Amino acid sequence: xxxxxxxxxxxxxxxxxxxxxxxxxxxxxxxxxxxxxxxxxxxxxxxxxxxxxxxxxxxxxxxxxxxxxxxxxxxxxxxxxxxxxxxxxxxxxxxxxxxxxxxxxxxxxxxxxxxxxxxxxxxxxxxxxxxxxxxxxxxxxxxxxxxxxxxxxxxxxxxxxxxxxxxxxxxxxxxxxxxxxxxxxxxxxxxxxxxxxxxxxxxxxxxxxxxxxxxxxxxxxxxxxxxxxxxxxxxxxxxxxxxxxxxxxxxxxxxxxxxxxxxxxxxxxxxxxxxxxxxxxxxxxxxxxxxxxxxxxxxxxxxxxxxxxxxxxxxxxxxxxxxxxxxxxxxxxxxxxxxxxxxxxxxxxxxxxxxxxxxxxxxxxxxxxxxxxxxxxxxxxxxxxxxxxxxxxxxxxxxxxxxxxxxxxxx
Amino acid sequence: xxxxxxxxxxxxxxxxxxxxxxxxxxxxxxxxxxxxxxxxxxxxxxxxxxxxxxxxxxxxxxxxxxxxxxxxxxxxxxxxxxxxxxxxxxxxxxxxxxxxxxxxxxxxxxxxxxxxxxxxxxxxxxxxxxxxxxxxxxxxxxxxxxxxxxxxxxxxxxxxxxxxxxxxxxxxxxxxxxxxxxxxxxxxxxxxxxxxxxxxxxxxxxxxxxxxxxxxxxxxxxxxxxxxxxxxxxxxxxxxxxxxxxxxxxxxxxxxxxxxxxxxxxxxxxxxxxxxxxxxxxxxxxxxxxxxxxxxxxxxxxxxxxxxxxxxxxxxxxxxxxxxxxxxxxxxxxxxxxxxxxxxxxxxxxxxxxxxxxxxxxxxxxxxxxxxxxxxxxxxxxxxxxxxxxxxxxxxxxxxxxxxxxxxxxx
Numbered sequence: 001x002x003x004x005x006x007x008x009x010x011x012x013x014x015x016x017x018x019x020x021x022x023x024x025x026x027x028x029x030x031x032x033x034x035x036x037x038x039x040x041x042x043x044x045x046x047x048x049x050x051x052x053x054x055x056x057x058x059x060x061x062x063x064x065x066x067x068x069x070x071x072x073x074x075x076x077x078x079x080x081x082x083x084x085x086x087x088x089x090x091x092x093x094x095x096x097x098x099x100x101x102x103x104x105x106x107x108x109x110x111x112x113x114x115x116x117x118x119x120x121x122x123x124x125x126x127x128x129x130x131x132x133x134x135x136x137x138x139x140x141x142x143x144x145x146x147x148x149x150x151x152x153x154x155x156x157x158x159x160x161x162x163x164x165x166x167x168x169x170x171x172x173x174x175x176x177x178x179x180x181x182x183x184x185x186x187x188x189x190x191x192x193x194x195x196x197x198x199x200x201x202x203x204x205x206x207x208x209x210x211x212x213x214x215x216x217x218x219x220x221x222x223x224x225x226x227x228x229x230x231x232x233x234x235x236x237x238x239x240x241x242x243x244x245x246x247x248x249x250x251x252x253x254x255x256x257x258x259x260x261x262x263x264x265x266x267x268x269x270x271x272x273x274x275x276x277x278x279x280x281x282x283x284x285x286x287x288x289x290x291x292x293x294x295x296x297x298x299x300x301x302x303x304x305x306x307x308x309x310x311x312x313x314x315x316x317x318x319x320x321x322x323x324x325x326x327x328x329x330x331x332x333x334x335x336x337x338x339x340x341x342x343x344x345x346x347x348x349x350x351x352x353x354x355x356x357x358x359x360x361x362x363x364x365x366x367x368x369x370x371x372x373x374x375x376x377x378x379x380x381x382x383x384x385x386x387x388x389x390x391x392x393x394x395x396x397x398x399x400x401x402x403x404x405x406x407x408x409x410x411x
Numbered sequence: 412x413x414x415x416x417x418x419x420x421x422x423x424x425x426x427x428x429x430x431x432x433x434x435x436x437x438x439x440x441x442x443x444x445x446x447x448x449x450x451x452x453x454x455x456x457x458x459x460x461x462x463x464x465x466x467x468x469x470x471x472x473x474x475x476x477x478x479x480x481x482x483x484x485x486x487x488x489x490x491x492x493x494x495x496x497x498x499x500x501x502x503x504x505x506x507x508x509x510x511x512x513x514x515x516x517x518x519x520x521x522x523x524x525x526x527x528x529x530x531x532x533x534x535x536x537x538x539x540x541x542x543x544x545x546x547x548x549x550x551x552x553x554x555x556x557x558x559x560x561x562x563x564x565x566x567x568x569x570x571x572x573x574x575x576x577x578x579x580x581x582x583x584x585x586x587x588x589x590x591x592x593x594x595x596x597x598x599x600x601x602x603x604x605x606x607x608x609x610x611x612x613x614x615x616x617x618x619x620x621x622x623x624x625x626x627x628x629x630x631x632x633x634x635x636x637x638x639x640x641x642x643x644x645x646x647x648x649x650x651x652x653x654x655x656x657x658x659x660x661x662x663x664x665x666x667x668x669x670x671x672x673x674x675x676x677x678x679x680x681x682x683x684x685x686x687x688x689x690x691x692x693x694x695x696x697x698x699x700x701x702x703x704x705x706x707x708x709x710x711x712x713x714x715x716x717x718x719x720x721x722x723x724x725x726x727x728x729x730x731x732x733x734x735x736x737x738x739x740x741x742x743x744x745x746x747x748x749x750x751x752x753x754x755x756x757x758x759x760x761x762x763x764x765x766x767x768x769x770x771x772x773x774x775x776x777x778x779x780x781x782x783x784x785x786x787x788x789x790x791x792x793x794x795x796x797x798x799x800x801x802x803x804x805x806x807x808x809x810x811x812x813x814x815x816x817x818x819x820x821x822x
Contacts, residue, residue, distance in 0.1 A: 225640070225641075225644070225645045225675070226637045226640060226641065226645075226675065226678060226679075226682075229636070229637060229640035229644075230636075230637065233636070233640075234636045234637075256684075259684070259685075259686075260682075260684055263681050263682055263683075263684070263686045264636070264637065264681075264682050266681055267637060267678040267679065267681040267682040268637075268678065270674050270675075270677055270678040270681060271674055271675050271678040272674075273667075273670070273671055273674070274670075274698075274702040275670075275674045275698060277695050277698075280692055280695075281691055281692045284688050284691075287685075287686060287688075291685040
């Protein structure tokens with residue numbers, strides 16, 4: 001008796017941070033946005049979700065474990081939709097075409113997923129998570145599907161997940177078809193186009209849990225008089241302008257538009273009834289530092305050197321070119337000292353300094369009064385990363401499921 | 412030898428707090444706004460500017476003392492413009508009409524002004540200050556001018572000052588004439604129409620001096636894409652709707668519009684490049700308390716019971732009807748304890764309790780987790796007041812100038 005084949009695939013997928021923000025759905029079931037958005041994919045070497053999917057005729061139900069803990073796949077849930085859509089693609093593009101292909105679409109799947117960054121960090125894990133899920137199922141099912149096609153399915157798991165199907169600089173085109181068939185991600189430029197784009201993530205301590213983005217954005221759609229103007233008159237031009245800036249590697253324009261769009265997203269959140277606040281006094285202080293840092297540079301005729309952006313939480317992501325990221329980190333350290341040993345200098349900007357706080361330094365001419373100095377813990381973590389590639393297929397040795405079909409961590 | 416007559420008048424004028432916000436000038440010299448605005452005049456019994464003006468042929472220059480300290484009247488300044496315009500009115504409407512009227516317009520003036528609230532409280536004193544200046548000069552010059560006519564001049568001192576020429580509920584109509592002749596204040600309803608309208612001012616401690624409103628609003632005009640939409644499509648309807656609400660004594664609609672417009676003003680400030688923040692974490696916490704307080708009331712079918720509004724600073728002004736203001740104060744005290752003895756219970760809501768902090772109490776069903784509890788000093792003062800009347804003529808005994816022509820405090 002020969003052993004049955006194992007149908008399994010493992011993939012990892014990156015986090016992405018939008019520079020033109022997604023805020024508002026025109027269809028909440030299909031997750032069709034009210035405006036296009038654009039993001040930078042961050043390096044999976046530092047932040048990633050990894051997912052293993054296995055199809056087996058012996059499995060009795062579709063099951064999923066996130067960080068070792070089982071998540072229920074409830075009827076009508078986004079998770080169920082994604083798995084169902086991937087099985088449909090398997091059937092229609094593989095099994096219906098090639099009668100010899102195993103009928104994997106009829107098997108139940110077990111899925112194990114793992115994020116290498118703590119949920120408590122407040123970084124959106126749903127984007128990388130759904131992208132890794134879709135990428136692993138695409139490999140499992142040997143789909144002849146493009147990343148854009150897969151992005152249509154990831155979008156239905158979590159809107160911004162569609163942008164994590166590509167590396168580099170990625171646009172989510174809002175589309176116009178009510179079916180959602182043209183609401184998908186496209187690559188604006190690959191990682192290799194502008195590898196000097198780095199990011200410093202400031203993980204901000206938050207006393208209070210904010211409004212979830214899912215409910216918050218719909219309240220904005222329903223109550224903000226300003227959102228409609230943003231959708232119709234502001235975002236289209238910014239999408240075009242920032243794409244041009246990226247293609248021209250024009251950091252100056254990239255920074256200006258990125259900061260303006262972060263501000264405007266938080267402005268429409270504030271214009272919501274009742275108002276939604278995601279930034280706190282620490283977030284505001286980081287903005288003041290970046291504004292002053294740029295002011296000095298602009299006064300010297302050198303253009304912008306850093307660009308902040310904030311998602312639905314108080315964390316700052318500061319984009320800066322590789323040549324300036326050390327200076328930016330030194331500035332942040334001056335106002336936000338770190339717990340010694342916490343910062344992982346994975347890209348070697350401080351050449352392995354023993355205490356990163358010793359690197360604190362403000363640029364010459366910096367007006368130090370623009371913010372007060374905070375205690376250790378106000379910014380509870382700093383993560384240095386850069387633009388990265390799209391989902392990766394990993395080897396079977398890196399799989400998260402044991403022979404039993406349960407996550408290895410549970411075995 | 413008979414003594415020369417003394418030409419002197421003293422007036423006081425109230426503070427006003429806008430519910431439809433003024434933010435942006437279409438003409439910075441004439442102070443013509445980009446949109447109409449509407450405010451509630453607060454009671455001068457509690458907050459006021461008092462001004463004495465004297466004209467005398469022996470005076471060698473126009474001079475002004477604010478709180479006992481001389482302010483230079485520089486050429487081309489707003490102060491100079493106001494005094495010049497008032498002299499012009501004196502000449503054209505009095506002296507040119509009645510040849511026997513003394514030629515006061517040719518005399519220099521000495522002006523002493525005093526605010527009964529500390530500048531450090533962060534309450535705009537320019538509105539009440541310019542209104543009191545114009546009112547005292549109008550009495551000194553015995554002008555046959557209406558408050559609306561005087562508001563044209565006060566407006567050129569400080570835009571919002573024009574609204575302090577009336578008591579009650581006051582609209583500043585933006586007008587359309589390039590000369591500014593129709594950009595003036597009108598009474599929407601007098602104090603007596605809705606005397607139950609009370610206000611609780613929460614004076615918030617601010618670590619950092621914010622952007623001045625004069626420079627901030629012009630940056631918004633120049634850089635915010637959202638402001639134009641607010642001006643053209645949002646404010647006109649809100650002006651009409653809140654006027655209707657006031658005339659109908661409809662607190663529910665008044666509160667909804669007031670909070671939405673405060674939010675939108677801060678939204679366009681945030682949409683400015685670089686962004687302007689006036690509210691801090693304490694301001695945000697007060698909003699959370701008011702939102703939750705209203706939520707309970709709305710759930711009971713009772714409508715809104717409180718409305719926050721924020722000007723260009725972190726201080727909250729909470730409007731509430733007389734019957735609810737004690738409950739609002741108890742709620743604020745629960746999260747923001749006061750220095751014992753600081754709160755002046757001038758309207759007797761706590762019947763002279765020894766320690767106002769003992770009155771702290773949250774309403775039944777209130778979700779206490781919506782904000783954290785702060786230390787003494789986060790809200791460094793609470794002022795309870797109500798809708799009030801317009802400028803008052805005071806007696807000569809209340810004058811601020813000594814016989815010498817210098818402020819009494821300097822004598």
